[in-house]
Amino acid sequence: MKLSNFIIVLLVGISFAMFGGCQEISEELADIDPEGVDTLRITMIAKSSDNPVFTTAKKGALQAAEELSEKYSMLHVEVDWETPATEDANRQVEIIRKAVRENADAIIVSCSDRDSLTSAINAAVDAGVEVMTFDSDAPESKRFTFYGPDDEKMGEMLADKLAELTEGKGKIAILGGNQDAPNLKKRINGIQNALADYPDMDNVGTYYHPENEVDAIALMDSVHKMYPDLIGWAMVGSWPLFGDKLMDIIEPGKIKIVAIDALPVQLKYVEQNYVQLLLGQPTFRWGKISVETIVEKLHEKEEVKEIIRLKPIPVSIENLGGWSRQLRAWGYTDIPEKYLVM
Amino acid sequence: MSAKNSQQTPQKDKLSNGQMFAYGLGGIVNNLLGGAIGFMSIVLNVGLGINPALVGTLQAIPRLTDAITDPVMGYISDKTRSRYGRRRPYIFIGAIAVGLMFALMWQLPPGNSEMFYFWFFLIGSIIFYLFYTMFATPWVALGYELTTDYHERTRLMGVMNFMGQFAWISLPWFYAIMENDRLFSDSVEGARTLAIVIGVFVAIVGAVPAIFLKEKFVAVDADSGEKKISMLEGIKKNVAEFLKGLVTTVKRPEFLKLCAGTFFLFNGIMLVGAFSSYITIFYVSGGDNDMGAKYMGLFGTINTISTLMAIAAVTWISSKIGKRKTFILATSITMIGSLLKWFSYDPMAPWKVLLPAPMIAVGMGALFTLMGSMIADVCDLDELETGERREGMFGSIYWWMVKLGMALAFGLSGYLLNATGFEVELGGAQSSSTFFWMRIVDVFIPAAAALIAIISVASFKITEERALEIRSELEKRKAKTAPVSAALSSE
Known part of the structure; x- marks a missing residue:
């Protein structure tokens, strides 16, 4: 063999050894299931499958399962999506019982009703199935952890931002939604506690209403008539922002509005300056972090905190484009292109 | 210079494929050693829990010791006279020693404190870098002197740079190998084993240039005929000579132009390496890590293939239009590629991030192909003016x-990212202004750096004609001193 041919052969050999060899190891990591692989079956139960926030949570869970199955050669993670079409606590109880019967290793659940689900969760844990909650907790149950926001802290963030927007003075009101909802109560507490630091801000009241757009806007309209000098709203939910009607009763920027949740339907209010701040929840992480936490506990045998906090993301005109792209990446499809290129 | 004016390489100055290949193997080892610690250091944090700031310190301190050891090694090598030459003994011993040290420094015993690991690794790193310098400095210098031909030097550097790319292809896989839970119980064990494999590879392959290559130049014994002096006086004399040589080297304008060209082009791209990843993941892909990683992977693959192609193209073009013009052409393409990024970061068409990859690769492919060759030309000019061959000093x-x-670029990169307002949570x-500033940095810093690199090298005076004149003068001088050299060689 001529020296030049020898060199070519050797170069090709080195290429294969260094590049192909690495590729082989990578493929070995990713594709081949050796004997003795531990399969971890997780049943995921959200509140309703017709709600896009839970669809993105599902996407996060599936992505985490895929990534973790690639990372650990001796582990295969399966996520079984079992969510009622519409909110139904009894149906969730049935699904938990079915998961136990079918020998699931773990259950992730967002509780539609904490009382109904507590006993079902306890029964599952007693049967050897680990349970964690996300979004909506059942704190008296035997679940090992809850992943969700600190509602009181979110309320404080709303109040602080509203104080910044109103320069710490003037009349403001709180839109409270369902008076009996525990998470909303905590948010309202957070707002009221934080407002104590702003003596020149006058909270004219907390207003409760059925959780829909029409009732929320009707209530706001009546409050505006009672207090024509009202300059701000802190909303613990985004009910008035689920359509276009709010635009008929307020002028952009005249009344400062801060609210919790930042779904695609609400973004136009930020763009047109009707709303100055939304606190968005990274719902994709509901699924992703939950699956990762289950693997940490069951596969890695690590200690897991009783409560894992989800950090809300402030959304304003400044990061409307970034937040829109993030929503798209999480699986939302109804986002106007003009936001995606901001 | 047009093709018809370009000189053909005389047969005596041509290097065989085997010689080029042997030298190129050193390129693989050099790049592997240069990059391996950086790619494996993640184990210190993830596997052993060492604070990232301490890990950063571990990587920064050897850069300071390099400032002393590199030129000293260059000086020692330049001044060495032995029957095996002034480069090969150090390359041979250095390759074995650095391979052994690399394997040893990663044998981190389990169950110790963070500070134990810090000191263990720091001491290991310093010794490792000493041996690395012992290998790399003479190897670099050897490349400058293997051939005296203007174009053959570029071809040699092209082969070396081409082969050296294979190290960069393998380095990103190291973490996946160390983390493979089927091969190793944890990443620390993975690092121990991988280090032994690399150490053996380095010791064997790194010694090849020393075994199969011959040195062209023999150091002239400037002290012959002088009276014998004490060891202390000898040290003083050598230190004085070293410092004088150092000053002479850094004062040479043509060398400084090459240094500036390299510094700006290379570090301009290194500085924003992380930015490109962040923009691709968080801006173009909207925070979708999977999608971002896919595009970064494709970008890397296109970049690598383009770099390999660019090295071949640059080597050929340089023989037609000369090194300086080729460098300016290649760097201009990189500058345009960098500017193109402003338009290619499009969240509505993420695939566009791939468009600038081949253009950016051209400058990097050209850089270390042409610079090595051009420094060799500077060494000739230096010899003409000083009477000494100091490849070691220039190379080091x-x-x-x-x-x-590179260390500064990596350090500054984090500060710049913070300055844009980026918050990982x-x-x-991220806000629009954060993305705006991230894109400004990512696009305009490498473009501006490339422009400065072009300006720096544009006035480089050693053209092919001038190089031939210098070579001719040196050959005449060599002919006059041939009897002396022959006598020295036979000692």
């Missing part, structure tokens, strides 16, 4: 400048 200062610049929901 040049590469120390590259390494220092926000994921893709």
Whole structure:
């Protein structure tokens, strides 16, 4: 063999050894299931499958399962999506019982009703199935952890931002939604506690209403008539922002509005300056972090905190484009292109 | 210079494929050693829990010791006279010693404190870098002197740079190998084993240039005929000579132009390496890590293939239009590629991030192909003016400048990212102004740096004609001193 041919052969050999060899190891990591692989079956139960926030949570869970199955050669993670079409606590109880019967290793659940689900969760844990909650907790149950926001802290963030927007003075009101909802109560507490630091801000009241757009806007309209000098709203939910009607009763920027949740339907209010701040929840992480936490506990045998906090993301005109792209990446499809290129 | 004016390489100055290949193997080892610690250091944090700031310190301190050891090694090598030459003994011993040290420094015993690991690794690193310098400095210098031909030097550097790319292809896989839970119980064990494999590879392959290559130049014994002096006086004399040589080297304008060209082009791209990843993941892909990683992977693959092609193309074009013009052409393409990024970061068409990859690769492919060759030309000019061949000194200062610049670029990169307002917890929901400044940095810093590199090298005076004149003068001088050299060679 001529020296030049020898060199070519050797170069090709080195290429294969260094590049192909690495590729082989990578493929070995990713594709081949050796004997003795531990399969971890997780049943995921959200509140309703017709709600896009839970669809993105599902996407996060599936992505985490895929990534973790690639990372650990001796582990295969399966996520079984079992969510009622519409909110139904009894149906969730049935699904938990079915998961136990079918020998699931773990259950992730967002509780539609904490009382109904507590006993079902306890029964599952007693049967050897680990349970964690996300979004909506059942704190008296035997679940090992809850992943969700600190509602009181979110309320404080709303109040602080509203104080910044109103320069710490003037009349403001709180839109409270369902008076009996525990998470909303905590948010309202957070707002009221934080407002104590702003003596020149006058909270004219907390207003409760059925959780829909029409009732929320009707209530706001009546409050505006009672207090024509009202300059701000802190909303613990985004009910008035689920359509276009709010635009008929307020002028952009005249009344400062801060609210919790930042779904695609609400973004136009930020763009047109009707709303100055939304606190968005990274719902994709509901699924992703939950699956990762289950693997940490069951596969890695690590200690897991009783409560894992989800950090809300402030959304304003400044990061409307970034937040829109993030929503798209999480699986939302109804986002106007003009936001995606901001 | 047009093709018809370009000189053909005389047969005596041509290097065989085997010689080029042997030298190129050193390129693989050099790049592997240069990059391996950086790619494996993640184990210190993830596997052993060492604070990231301490890990950063571990990587920074050897850069400071390099500032002293690199030029000293260059000086020692330049001044060495032995029957095996002034480069090969150090390459041979250095390759074995650095391979052994690399394997040893990763044998981190389990169950110790963070500070134990810090000191263990720091001491290991310093010794490792000493041996690395012992291998790399003479190897670099050997490349400058293997051939005296203007174009053959570029071809040699092209082969070396081409082969050296294979190390960069393998390095990103190291973490996956160490983390493979089927091969190793944990990443620390993975690092121990991988280090032994690399150490053996380095010791064997790194010694090849020393075994199969012959040195062209023999150091002239400037002290012959002088009276014997004491050891202390000898040290003083050598230190004085070293410092004088150092000053002479850094004062040479043509060398400084090459250093500036390299510093700006290379570090301009290194500085924003992380930015490109962040923009691709968080801006273009909206925080979708999977999608971002896919595009970064494709970008890397296109970049690597393009770099390999660029090295071949640059080597050929340089023989037609000369090194300086080729460098300016290649760097201009990189500058345009960098500017193109402004338009290619499009969240509505993420695939566009791939468009600038081949253009950016051209400059990097050209850089270390042409610079090595051009420094060899400077060494000839230096010999003409000083009567000494000091490839070791030039090579060591040049590469120390590259390494220092790279360390600075990595350090500064984090500060720049913070300055844009980037907050990792926000994921893709960064503010518009943050994304704007990230893109400004990512696009305009490498473009501006490339422009400065072009300006720096544009006035480089050693053209092919001038190189031939210098070579001719040196040959005449060599002919006059041939009897002396022959006598020295036979000692």
